[in-house]
Amino acid sequence: MAGWLRAAAGGFPPRHQAADLTPGAALTAVPRIADQSGGFRDRLPRLAGLAGWSAALVAPLSQGPPEQAGAWLAGLADAAVIRYLEFGHGNPVMLVHSATAPTAVLRTLPALNQNLWAPSVAAAWEAAAALTAIHAPPAPARPGTLAAAPAGPAAAEEIFARAVAHGDEHVIKFADTAADVHARTGNPAALAATAHAMALVPRPA
Numbered sequence: 001m002a003g004w005l006r007a008a009a010g011g012f013p014p015r016h017q018a019a020d021l022t023p024g025a026a027l028t029a030v031p032r033i034a035d036q037s038g039g040f041r042d043r044l045p046r047l048a049g050l051a052g053w054s055a056a057l058v059a060p061l062s063q064g065p066p067e068q069a070g071a072w073l074a075g076l077a078d079a080a081v082i083r084y085l086e087f088g089h090g091n092p093v094m095l096v097h098s099a100t101a102p103t104a105v106l107r108t109l110p111a112l113n114q115n116l117w118a119p120s121v122a123a124a125w126e127a128a129a130a131l132t133a134i135h136a137p138p139a140p141a142r143p144g145t146l147a148a149a150p151a152g153p154a155a156a157e158e159i160f161a162r163a164v165a166h167g168d169e170h171v172i173k174f175a176d177t178a179a180d181v182h183a184r185t186g187n188p189a190a191l192a193a194t195a196h197a198m199a200l201v202p203r204p205a
């Protein structure tokens with residue numbers, strides 16, 4: 001997927017220019033395409049002419065040791081899940097993948113040779129950044145429109161059960177990722193993001 005992204009978006013810059021940004025700061029810095037009409041294949045080529053796109057891609061690619069790869073990917077998934085609360089309405093299904101893609105790579109890392117960790121992190125970031133640039137709206141949702149998280153000691157189990165009952169595969173994948181985020185961070189916004197996804201994505205027919 002990363003190779004196809006590179007070709008469609010006009011190529012990515014050299015990695016030796018990388019600066020060390022946190023995942024949350026990196027996602028915040030991703031610019032948006034002005035024309036968000038059409039589908040994924042229509043929007044992706046517009047990245048080639050997007051001001052700030054090259055800088056956004058380079059910014060988070062840390063030159064740290066390989067063992068930092070897992071922590072950076074976890075931080076990226078954490079940030080993407082929480083940001084879904086504010087920006088998921090731009091494209092509720094596609095923006096699920098900005099969180100689930102880095103989670104999939106994070107879970108795969110232990111089975112990979114360490115030589116593959118850095119390019120795997122880069123591929124996850126490229127996917128999350130591209131989805132943010134072409135699908136996230138320029139303005140966040142109004143706070144009053146956001147779903148609330150369940151409370152109590154069984155809140156995580158409750159929200160995941162509700163996601164399964166909802167039935168949409170993207171909602172279930174997002175809930176699975178958000179459960180990891182909540183377990184790592186204890187942030188109830190991860191559970192609220194799952195509830196928000198359920199409200200935004202229609203139930204299967």
